[in-house]
Amino acid sequence: MVSSNGGSSPFLESPVHASPKMSPQTDRQVMSLQYKLNTVQNEFEIEKLRLQQQSNLLDKKYRNVVEELEKALDDTKYLYETNGRLEQELSDLKNSSNQNDDTRDEELRRLRSELRAKDYRIDELESNYQSKLSKLERKLENNQVESQSSQTLLKRYEEEISKQSGQIKMLQRANSEKDDELATLKASNVVTQHHNYSTEDLQELTVTNKMLQDQLQYSKELEEANMQQAGELKRLRMTSESQNFWKSENEKLQNKVEQLNLLEKQFQDSQLENVQLKSQIASWGLYTDGKQSPEDIVRDWTLTKKECIVLNDENKKIRFDLMNLKNLNDELAHERNQLLELNKNYEANIINLKKLNHEVEQQKQLSFEECRLLRIEMEELSKFSKDSNRDADAGYGSLVDSYKNQTEDLTGELKKLNDQLLAREPATKKRKASDQLGLNYSQRLNELQLENVSLSRELKKCQDTITILEDKIKNLTELKEKKIRILQLRDNPLLKDQFVKRKQLELLKKENADLLQFAQANNNGDKELESVPISVYESINFEIKQREEGLFRANKKFVRLKEVFNKKSLEFIDVVNSLLGFRLEFQQDGKVKIISCFKPERSLVVDLNQNTLKSNLDRDIEDWESLLQLWVDQRGQIPCFLATITLKLWEESA
Amino acid sequence: MSNSISLRGSTRTITEFFEYSINSILYQRGVYPQEDFTTIRKYGLTLLKTHDEELKAYIRRILAQVHKWLVGGKCNKLVLCIVDKDEGDKVEEWSFDVVQFSKLDQNQVELPQEVDDNETQNQIRSLIRQITASVTFLPELNNEGNYTFNVLAYTDANAKVPLEWSDSDNKPINNGETVQFKSFRTNDHQVGAQVSYRY
Structure with missing residues (x-):
């Protein structure tokens, strides 16, 4: 729309110069121009209002969208933070739970092992004590037995002593009797031989008497000494027995003392262990908050376990929530x-x-420019129609003024709008930056999530593959575990045949290769040698061997068939012999020897070449010639002739 | 001791049955020519037995070892494969499953009652009749003399294997059909038979 000279209006290109006179055409032009101006103005206003409305609408939408975006971003951030915090808490809880479990398990294991060791020690001590007790009991029993035996011995000794003392008493009594007898004898001797003895003899007698008395005294003393010694011996024996008893008692006591020492030592050890256990229990009490019984610990442990299960459930729930949040985050x-x-x-x-x-x-600027030009034109025109159109001029002037005011107002509004837009631009830029950051973050998040999904899929695939492979391994091991072997003899006919074929194939291949090489060499050298490769020879040799083997087999078959034939022939001959009464022998020169079963030493010889029949049976059969004449010559029935001969021979043999 | 004697007797019966079965199959299926066989009376039947020394020695070697394995309870199947020499394909597979009652789990399987020798002989007779009669439905083996055979013994992995034996494999016949025959039983074993052939 913008032309080279700065405007698109036709008025700029060809401004109408004011003519000195106002013609009706000029009026019409003015009218049309006014109409055009009005329409343009209206269009401008409508367009402006529409744009303003659109702008407002867009702005509102944009604000809403931005607010939503900010909210979503905040939500996402909050969710991400919450997620991170929850994950952190979860990992902390897990770690603490694992640590607690580990320490508890370890402690429990240690305590159990200690308990086991203690039990073992208690068992050991108990067994030791029992063994010692049994030893002591055995000793006590032995001692009792010994004391009983010693008591019996003592009784026996006492009896012996009393017996011996009785004997001693008896001997003493006998001795005293003898002494009395001796005294009486002496007295009688003195009385009877008093006159015969001299004083010397008497003196001698008194001396001897004295000597005897002395001896008696001495013997009495000896007896007393003996008695004393026996008493002493008895006492000594008693003392020795008591000494032995005391010795044994002493030994027992010493043993008991030793045992007591050991027990004391064990007691001390047990005390030490007890102290250690107490200290351990005390240290354990730190963990158990003063609860000393293992039931409390077990209860705590079960509670902790339950708590752990609850926490696990919560963890699962949180994970589930997290998953939901992730999904929500994805959607957001x-x-x-x-x-x-x-x-x-x-x-x-x-x-x-x-x-x-x-x-x-720009349009507005152009409109202003047009307005200015129109004004100039109008002023020029007004000079021509000052008188006639004074009222109209005033109307135009007011119209132009209002138009001007309106355009100014619009310009001001536009300026304001532009200013507002310009003022908003940095904010939008800022928002853009934050949006870009959020976009990057969300894109990164999406990418990571997608990557996560693909990785989890790959993981699942790998796990599936692993399970399949494991199944395969299991199947294979089961197959191996079946442990069935399929065995064959190494030199079985199949393998032999295959071996022969393989060897033949190898030889033929080698022969082929050698022949090709040979042919090439001959072609190149233009010289024909009357030789073949050795592989040809080997191949032919092998073939010959195979043929030989085949021949051998054929021979074998032939021999077997011959055997079968001979056997069958013999069977046939036997049948013929048994049925027809003749044995047939086929001779080499076309003769057949017919031997009757009733006369084996005689025979008929049929020459099939010369058509003759000879026999040495004519001596045994009287009418041989007539029979031959009748059956062979006249009737031509050799079987009947043979049958007649058979009958004749049977009659003869019977 | 009596069990051992019974087991040996049972194993001898089975080995003898294998010998006559292998001979009959080789004759019936024309793996070896007719003239290599002679007739003998066995199980109240007229059976054919080879008099080819090489074949006799081969079968004897197999059955001597199979007998040892059976006595030790190590062999549970004997398979006779008839193979096309040109193609190298298995065309028929005659398999004899051997079940030793002492190896069965007595809690799970009810052991059969004792069977007398006459009953065993009758069962073997009917089984051999079936094997002989199977020629009627088995496909004709063309190119007589173009087939060979192989005997495979299925043993436990811990069986003692002499050096002259080697491991082999046995793949099933492609598009094959299987016909199950009767079985016979001794006091210690049960022997079942079946033939698979290329249809």
């Missing part, structure tokens, strides 16, 4: 993308509208 991102797209469209529309506005501004 999608909406956001759509909104951004819309925003772009709106911005493009705004730019277009700005362009339109600019064009409208």
Whole structure:
């Protein structure tokens, strides 16, 4: 619309110069121009209003969209932050739960192992004590048995001693009796031989008597000493027994003391262990908040477990929520993308509208210019029609003034609008930047989510492949586990045949290759050699061997067939012999020897070449010649002739 | 001790049955020529047995080892494959499944009652009759003499394998049909038979 000289109006290109006189044509032109001006003005106003309305509408929409976008962005940010925080909390909870579980498990394991060790030690100690107790009991039993045996021994000794003392008493009594006898004998001897003895003899007797008395005294002393010694011996024995008893008692006591020492040591160890356990329980109490019983710990543990399960459930729920939020986030991102797209469209529309506005501004400028020119024209025209059209002039003037005012107002409004748009531009730019950031973020988020989805798909695929492979491995191992072997003899006919064929094929291939090479060499050298490659020889050799084997097989077959034939022939001959009474022997020169079963030493020889019949049976059969004449010559019935001979021979043999 | 004797007797019966079955199949299916076989009376039937020394020795070697495996309870199947020499394809597969009662789980499977020798002989007779009669429905093997055979023994993995034996495989016949025969039973074993052939 913009022309080279700055305007599109036809008035600019060909302004109408005022004619000195106002013609009706000029009036019409003015009228049409006025009409055009009015229409342009109206169109301008309508267009302006429409644009303004559109602009307002767009602006409103744009604001709404921007607000929505901001809200969505805030929501997304909030959701992302919440998500991150929740994930962090979840991981912290997991870590703490795992740590707690680990420490508890470890502690529990340790305590269990300690408990087991203690139980083991208690068992060991119990067994030791029991063994010791049994040892002591055994010893006690032994000692009791020993004491009983020693008591019996003592009784026996006492009995022996009493017996011996009785014997001693008896001996003493006998001794005293003997002494009395001796005294009486001495007295009687003194009385009887008193006169015979001299004083010397008497003195000797008294001396001997004294000596005897001394000896008696001595013997008595000895007896007393003996008694004393026996008493002493008895006492000593008693003391020795008591000593032994005390010794054994001492040993027992010493053993008991040793046991007590050991027990004391064990007691001390147990005390130490007890103290350690107490300290451990005390240290454990730190974790158990003063609850000392294992039931409390177990209860706590079960509670913690339940809590853990609840937390896991919550975690699952949170994960589910997270998934939902992710989905929501995806949807929001999608909406956001759509909104951004819309925003772009709106911005493009705004730019277009700005362009339109600019064009409208230019139009306005042109209109002003036209108005100015029209005014000039009008002024020129007014000079010509001052008198006649004074009233109309005033009307035009007011019209022009109002038009001017309106255009000025519109210009002002446009300016304002432009200013507002210009003032808004940095904000939009800023928003653009933030939008760009949000867009980048959402795009990145979308990309990451898509990547995540594709990775999870790949993971699923890999897992599926792994499961398939595992199944295959399982099947294969099951197959292996079936452990069935299929076995064949190494030199079976099939493998032999295949081996022969393979060898033949290899030889033929080699022969072919060698022959080709040979042929090429001959072609190149233009010299024919009367030789063949060795592979040809080998191949032929192998073929010959195969043929030989085939021949061998054929021979074998032939021999077998011959055997079968002979067997069958023999069967046939036997049948003929048994049925017809003749054995047939086919001789080489075309003769057949017929031997009767009733006369094996005789035979008929039929020469098939010379057509003769000879026999040595004519001696045994009287009318041989007549029979031959009748049956062979006259009737020509050899079978009947043979049958008659058979009958004759049977009659003879019978 | 009596069980061992019974087992050995049962195994001998089975090995003998294998020998006559293999001979009959080789004759009936024309793997070896007719003149290589002679007739003998066995199980109350007239059966054919090879008198080719090489073949006899081969079958004897197989059955001696199979007998050992059966006594040890290590063999559970014997398969006779008839193979086309030119194509190298298996055209028929005669398989004999052997079930040893002592290896079965007595809690899950009810063991059969004892069977006397006459009953076993009757069962074997009817089975061999079936094998002989199967020629009527089996497809004709053209090019007589163009077939060979192989015997495969299915054993447990822990069976003792002599050096003259090697591992093999047995693929099923493509588009094959299978006909199940009767079975016979001893006090220690049950032997089933079936033939698969290319349809």
